[in-house]
Amino acid sequence: MTNHHRSVISLQVNGAPHRLSVDNRTTLLDALREDVGHTGPKKGCDHGQCGACTVLLDGRRVVSCLTLAVAAEGEEITTVEGLAGDGELLPLQRAFIRLDGFQCGYCTSGQLCSAVGMLAEHAAGWPSAASADVSPDGPAPVLDAAEVRERMSGNLCRCGAYPSIVRAVLETAAQEEIAG
Template sequence: MHSEITLFVNGKTTSLEVDNRRTLLDAVREDLGYTGPKKGCDHGQCGACTVMLNGRRIVSCLTLAVAAQDAEIVTIEGIAEGDALAPLQEAFVRLDSYQCGFCTPGQICSALAMLSEHAEGWPSAVTADVSPDAPTPELDAAEVRERLSGNLCRCGAYPSIVRATLEMAARKGISS
């Protein structure tokens, strides 16, 4: 069965006819040509396909394209500001937060969405106090590592990824 859907990706609206079983990852990469999100494991375990859907990070390999109808989707290609890299992208480059680069688009999308989640007060598994009236936890290296744990880096660039994310948090005034 096929459906006609409208996807709003990186500020552009596109109508597509897709098989109802087609993943958002395949639609974004193969139909729309945004190759930033990668097909790593195709099981939602590595995070290489992470994109933002209405500001929240998702693994696009487990999300059906039809479920993203009319949602705002941002891939790594939509983060840059014109020809200039976004601040987090600049930090990743400057701090060597990548080696092979395969996971980098997903890492950056996840980190940006995570910073918003943290700013909204969402706790993590290492947050000491998760009671409803608890203050927003400090964003330290342990919090960042836990919050980004769904994005794997086979090269082991984690220390630099954490540094770049904390630098971005400091720029936004939300780190410890």
């Protein structure tokens, strides 16, 4: 007898292949935490409002508590555990540490994944609600504190580390711009 409530899916999580049998209603967050064992993404609100569960899905940031695991079939997922290549922290991660971009740490994995995705979106010239009129063929919007706050507004921090998070993102963006 076929079980119509489960699916077998294949995911690439932080570069490693995973084949999972999941209930069709299982969120990507629950599959990552319970089936794959990556506990970096956190379950905060479970309603897509806090951003603690943010991961990168094929390089784009998503809230994994609102994404069904079956919808991620065949996709590349990057969690906070996969951001550092070869054990070397990203400049963004080092900036978070140096500038105290976290306090309790609960939101940090979502903040980091969101910031990585946000910096890529900005580099690609994507506008935000804080951006002035942006032409698809024009330069990327200026990345200032207001722009970072707008682009990171889906990630909440109950400890209030926002000023340090914004500084860490801006410092990283400036370093990336210099490195070209």
